[in-house]
Amino acid sequence: MTPESRRLDGNAAAGQLADVFVFDATVVMTRCSTCGTEAPLGQYHVYADAPGMIVRCPSCEKVVMRVAQTPGHKWLDMGGAATLDIGN
Numbered sequence: 001m002t003p004e005s006r007r008l009d010g011n012a013a014a015g016q017l018a019d020v021f022v023f024d025a026t027v028v029m030t031r032c033s034t035c036g037t038e039a040p041l042g043q044y045h046v047y048a049d050a051p052g053m054i055v056r057c058p059s060c061e062k063v064v065m066r067v068a069q070t071p072g073h074k075w076l077d078m079g080g081a082a083t084l085d086i087g088n
């Protein structure tokens with residue numbers, strides 16, 4: 001199985017991110033902290049078949065976001081996202 005065969009588009013992240021954000025995260029302009037690519041989160045690459053959900057940059061494939069669920073906790077790591085433009 002290749003990484004590309006497991007990959008979903010960023011819209012696949014909508015369900016899990018709806019538990020975290022009060023807005024539709026898939027339309028939020030997101031800047032990768034590694035390469036500076038800016039695109040709506042819905043255009044990023046999502047891997048949902050890991051123990052958690054991994055969101056990777058569509059240009060450099062670095063991890064920009066991870067979401068994991070453990071008993072009683074939901075973890076969000078946005079260490080690879082430089083900024084999110086959430087509008088006003």
Ligand SMILES: [Zn+2]
Pocket residue numbers: 032033034035036037057058059060061062
């Ligand atoms: Zn990147």
